[in-house]
Amino acid sequence: MEKNNKDYRLREVKCPSGFTWANVKAELRAIWEANVKAWKIDFAYPVSFVRQLISPVVFMIPYLLYGLVLIGGTYSENLAQLVGTGDVVAFIFTGYIMMGFIGTAVWAMGFSMRREQWFGTLEAIYVTPASRLGQVLGMALHSTVHQGMGTLIQAVFIYVTFGLGLNMSGILPALLIFALMLFALYGFGIVIAAVSMILKEGWIVSDSFYSIMTILSPVAYPLTVLPTLAQQASAIFPTAPALIGMRTFLIYDYVPEVVGNVFLHLLALGIVWIVFGVFVFHLTDKYVRKKGILKKY
Amino acid sequence: MSLKMCVMLSLVVNKSGEVFSIQTVNLTKRFAKKRHRGVFGFLRRNQLDRDVIEKNGVTVALNKVNIKICPGELFGLLGPNGSGKTTMIKCLSTILIPDEGTVRVNGFDAQKETSMVRASLGMVVGGERTLYWKLTARDNLMYFASLYKMQRAHAKRRVDELLEMFHLSDRADERLEDYSTGMRQKVTIARALLHDPPILLLDEPTLGLDPGFSRQIRRQIRELSEKHGKTVLLTTHYMDEADQLCDRVAFINSGNIVAVDTPNRLKARVKEKEIVEVTVYSPPADIEERIRSLLPDAEVVKLILGDEDKGNPSRIKIIGGAAEEHVGTVIDALRQKNVRIGSLNVGVPTLEDVFIKLTGAKLTEGGMQ
Amino acid sequence: MMQSAYEQSSVRSNFFVVWNEFVKNMKFLMAYPIIFVFWAVFPIFWFIPFILQGQAFVGGLESASFAQIAGTEDYISFIVIGAVLNSYVNTLLYGMGESIRREAVQGTLDYVFAAPCNKAYVLIGKALSESVSSTIFAVSQLTISVLLFGVTFTLEVMFPVFFIVILLILGLYGLSLVLAAVSLMYKQSHDVSETIGYFFYIFSPVRYPIESLPSWAQIIGKLIPLTYALIIVRSIMLLGTSLTEMYWEIFALLIIDAVLIAAGFYMFNWMEEKTKRSGTISHH
Numbered sequence: 001m002e003k004n005n006k007d008y009r010l011r012e013v014k015c016p017s018g019f020t021w022a023n024v025k026a027e028l029r030a031i032w033e034a035n036v037k038a039w040k041i042d043f044a045y046p047v048s049f050v051r052q053l054i055s056p057v058v059f060m061i062p063y064l065l066y067g068l069v070l071i072g073g074t075y076s077e078n079l080a081q082l083v084g085t086g087d088v089v090a091f092i093f094t095g096y097i098m099m100g101f102i103g104t105a106v107w108a109m110g111f112s113m114r115r116e117q118w119f120g121t122l123e124a125i126y127v128t129p130a131s132r133l134g135q136v137l138g139m140a141l142h143s144t145v146h147q148g149m150g151t152l153i154q155a156v157f158i159y160v161t162f163g164l165g166l167n168m169s170g171i172l173p174a175l176l177i178f179a180l181m182l183f184a185l186y187g188f189g190i191v192i193a194a195v196s197m198i199l200k201e202g203w204i205v206s207d208s209f210y211s212i213m214t215i216l217s218p219v220a221y222p223l224t225v226l227p228t229l230a231q232q233a234s235a236i237f238p239t240a241p242a243l244i245g246m247r248t249f250l251i252y253d254y255v256p257e258v259v260g261n262v263f264l265h266l267l268a269l270g271i272v273w274i275v276f277g278v279f280v281f282h283l284t285d286k287y288v289r290k291k292g293i294l295k296k297y
Numbered sequence: 298m299s300l301k302m303c304v305m306l307s308l309v310v311n312k313s314g315e316v317f318s319i320q321t322v323n324l325t326k327r328f329a330k331k332r333h334r335g336v337f338g339f340l341r342r343n344q345l346d347r348d349v350i351e352k353n354g355v356t357v358a359l360n361k362v363n364i365k366i367c368p369g370e371l372f373g374l375l376g377p378n379g380s381g382k383t384t385m386i387k388c389l390s391t392i393l394i395p396d397e398g399t400v401r402v403n404g405f406d407a408q409k410e411t412s413m414v415r416a417s418l419g420m421v422v423g424g425e426r427t428l429y430w431k432l433t434a435r436d437n438l439m440y441f442a443s444l445y446k447m448q449r450a451h452a453k454r455r456v457d458e459l460l461e462m463f464h465l466s467d468r469a470d471e472r473l474e475d476y477s478t479g480m481r482q483k484v485t486i487a488r489a490l491l492h493d494p495p496i497l498l499l500d501e502p503t504l505g506l507d508p509g510f511s512r513q514i515r516r517q518i519r520e521l522s523e524k525h526g527k528t529v530l531l532t533t534h535y536m537d538e539a540d541q542l543c544d545r546v547a548f549i550n551s552g553n554i555v556a557v558d559t560p561n562r563l564k565a566r567v568k569e570k571e572i573v574e575v576t577v578y579s580p581p582a583d584i585e586e587r588i589r590s591l592l593p594d595a596e597v598v599k600l601i602l603g604d605e606d607k608g609n610p611s612r613i614k615i616i617g618g619a620a621e622e623h624v625g626t627v628i629d630a631l632r633q634k635n636v637r638i639g640s641l642n643v644g645v646p647t648l649e650d651v652f653i654k655l656t657g658a659k660l661t662e663g664g665m666q
Numbered sequence: 667m668m669q670s671a672y673e674q675s676s677v678r679s680n681f682f683v684v685w686n687e688f689v690k691n692m693k694f695l696m697a698y699p700i701i702f703v704f705w706a707v708f709p710i711f712w713f714i715p716f717i718l719q720g721q722a723f724v725g726g727l728e729s730a731s732f733a734q735i736a737g738t739e740d741y742i743s744f745i746v747i748g749a750v751l752n753s754y755v756n757t758l759l760y761g762m763g764e765s766i767r768r769e770a771v772q773g774t775l776d777y778v779f780a781a782p783c784n785k786a787y788v789l790i791g792k793a794l795s796e797s798v799s800s801t802i803f804a805v806s807q808l809t810i811s812v813l814l815f816g817v818t819f820t821l822e823v824m825f826p827v828f829f830i831v832i833l834l835i836l837g838l839y840g841l842s843l844v845l846a847a848v849s850l851m852y853k854q855s856h857d858v859s860e861t862i863g864y865f866f867y868i869f870s871p872v873r874y875p876i877e878s879l880p881s882w883a884q885i886i887g888k889l890i891p892l893t894y895a896l897i898i899v900r901s902i903m904l905l906g907t908s909l910t911e912m913y914w915e916i917f918a919l920l921i922i923d924a925v926l927i928a929a930g931f932y933m934f935n936w937m938e939e940k941t942k943r944s945g946t947i948s949h950h
């Protein structure tokens with residue numbers, strides 16, 4: 001039974017690591033594959049896939065109908081006094097885009113690690129040399145596109161039913177603002193992903209953040225109707241400044257309720273949130289491995 | 298060479314001047330005992346796990362474990378439920394960070410060179426859902442290949458090769474939810490082999506599989522070790538599995554390594570003429586006590602409860618002393634209590650006997666399926 | 667004599683099943699105080715944007731154009747009532763579906779179903795506990811709204827409102843039985859309850875008066891029990907209408923309740939038979 005005939009030598013393993021181009025490429029590919037995997041799994045649940053596509057429409061309708069009933073039309077005198085434009089349809093539509101993407105960060109990214117726990121694959125992922133952040137970022141990629149499709153449907157719907165008048169010449173700077181915002185939002189999503197891994201009732205954290213962020217983002221009202229403290233708090237999340245910036249470019253006659261350099265603000269927020277997110281992610285990564293709670297849910 | 302140097306070297310170098318595949322030094326892991334959450338949680342009391350040392354709300358899952366596994370070795374970790382086998386595997390695979398001690402895998406330190414350790418090993422966990430059931434076998438493997446940082450073309454070739462090897466090629470594009478448990482387990486093993494790692498960690502790889510599949514899987518493990526020269530660490534609580542498969546076996550009980558040796562040498566620790574095993578049906582609860590009092594020179598008298606509904610009668614094991622002289626006494630004692638005897642055996646020690654003799658604890662109910 | 671004694675004991679044992687199930691579910695809720703606090707407080711945050719939106723669009727606390735369609739100028743109370751009643755839909759539909767799914771996952775469902783009692787009583791026990799907890803949540807949300815947003819109403823309207831809430835709950839019981847039946851067959855029961863939730867949210871006057879919907883959508887809305895509950899409760903609380911004036915809506919609500927409950931029991935029994943035969947209860 002005893003083996004003396006084996007060659008007792010360690011084998012070299014080849015695996016890119018560190019700050020090398022090969023490693024960066026491999027990590028990027030892992031992110032991409034996580035994104036592809038998320039699509040495949042989504043297609044396995046067709047009902048839920050379609051529902052997610054139309055949910056931007058479903059959740060925007062109440063804001064619109066209610067708003068229209070409130071003022072008996074599509075023009076609000078009071079809104080015009082506050083921000084220069086009285087066009088509530090354009091105002092709500094731009095605001096609602098933001099709300100959908102908050103959901104992307106909080107729900108999709110925030111639950112990316114949790115989802116692996118539900119699938120039972122989290123430990124298998126942990127024994128691979130790829131960074132776990134790849135899971136979160138892959139999910140970010142996937143759900144950004146998914147949400148983007150929903151937003152398109154939403155735009156078409158609102159255009160057909162209520163008529164949407166946007167200043168299309170401002171689309172490029174608006175998209176740039178949007179991209180900058182996504183970065184900061186991703187950082188935020190990473191934080192939630194980390195936190196929801198160690199908290200049993202992670203959905204409560206996500207839902208709380210989602211609600212607070214929607215209230216602090218001027219989705220269906222100008223920032224100035226919020227109490228002063230809330231207005232100040234909104235500056236730490238990217239959605240409020242981004243929304244104000246995008247409206248400046250997209251809505252005719254819009255006068256921003258808060259002035260400041262949106263680009264710099266978002267850039268700073270992006271850096272801070274991403275750094276903070278990665279930091280928290282690594283902390284929880286260690287914590288979870290210390291406590292051995294990787295598999296609990 | 299200074300003494301310090303010498304000690305350092307002896308940690309990583311074995312007698313033939315080579316490095317160990319897996320080596321742990323004073324590996325210790327404790328868990329805080331879980332308290333039930335909730336307002337009324339304090340009313341409930343967890344049943345104490347009597348196999349694990351528990352003090353001040355702490356479970357010692359691994360207690361100063363020192364293990365050295367040579368390259369190419371098929372090493373078994375054998376112990377009852379809750380003895381710390383899975384904890385051990387998790388510490389080696391960097392899923393768990395130990396409280397004390399060091400772990401070296403393939404020459405890399407598990408805490409400092411984590412990703413090289415991960416690249417050096419493949420892990421298989423039996424009896425659990427560890428794959429995407431909504432994806433096909435091929436998708437699963439391709440996905441994990443990307444996590445092992447394999448290049449796409451290479452990954453494709455490797456996946457085909459593995460599907461072929463496990464006879465899954467013709468069903469490779471079906472979703473895993475339509476697979477049988479055994480086939481899923483094969484995919485799990487294939488995943489562990491994707492990056493052709495020198496070391497495999499297998500945590501109860503045959504758990505929940507039927508005898509036929511278990512045999513297939515065991516043959517495959519044997520082959521991986523012999524043909525492909527992989528180092529395999531296998532945990533199990535089937536003693537026969539460890540006996541048949543492993544080059545060396547470590548007994549683990551309550552987080553302590555009790556013995557490490559080849560199966561044959563371990564079994565030699567119990568003399569053939571020391572063992573009596575009686576299978577009985579519905580034994581009274583005090584039978585163990587009764588026989589013990591009748592046989593003062595026996596080292597161990599142990600009643601191992603079986604499951605009669607499943608055709609697994611209970612067994613009484615008597616180890617130590619002169620077996621042949623015990624037989625009469627035991628039969629008389631059982632007769633007196635009107636216990637039905639199924640069979641009686643003298644001699645031929647199994648790993649279980651050694652385990653019982655060493656720890657006093659039983660290993661498992663029933664043997665391998 | 668024997669016969670009636672037997673019947674009596676069976677009534678009592680059925681009651682006991684309901685009661686046990688009720689106690690079990692309440693215990694479960696108490697074991698997770700965070701969830702409890704969440705449902706008691708957090709739904710407020712979901713409608714705060716609507717109150718802020720009103721202030722931005724209207725500039726005051728009353729809107730004349732809102733009154734033209736909704737009947738009341740007080741849009742804040744309108745929103746609060748809508749949200750609180752809608753929270754019954756959330757907790758009851760999701761709660762029941764979740765509770766059944768949880769048992770299926772934990773593997774206790776087979777056990778519960780194997781027990782020699784009518785499964786419907788188990789479900790009634792669940793529904794009872796869910797509606798008690800929903801009411802606790804609703805009262806809590808209403809109290810917070812009174813304190814935060816200055817919503818006012820007289821206490822004597824609470825009795826007729828409570829009556830209507832019970833009628834709403836009955837309809838939701840029926841619907842959750844249908845859902846439970848579906849979740850035994852179709853594994854993503856969450857999908858189904860979520861989709862129903864969407865329907866309720868869009869076609870019932872939760873956030874806006876039903877008259878603001880296109881007429882085809884209003885017809886769909888008229889099939890939903892929540893629609894009538896909202897219309898009646900708002901009339902009572904905001905316009906001072908008496909219960910007797912709302913006989914037509916109450917009648918419609920009763921009919922819908924009866925249909926839903928009958929359909930619920932029928933479908934549940936049918937699906938249960940079916941799943942028992944194909945043996946797929948606990949494979950979730």
Ligand SMILES: Nc1ncnc2c1ncn2[C@@H]1O[C@H](COP(=O)(O)OP(=O)(O)OP(=O)(O)O)[C@@H](O)[C@H]1O
Nearest residue numbers: 291292293328349358377378379380381382383384
């Ligand atoms: N994350 C954890 N938190 C608390 N205690 C834990 C944790 N993981 C393991 N334990 C405890 O550590 C001990 C060893 O568990 P482990 O899973 O290693 O046993 P095992 O030998 O693999 O058992 P089995 O044969 O049942 O798989 C047990 O008492 C277990 O309850």
Ligand SMILES: [Mg+2]
Nearest residue numbers: 382383384500
């Ligand atoms: Mg184990």
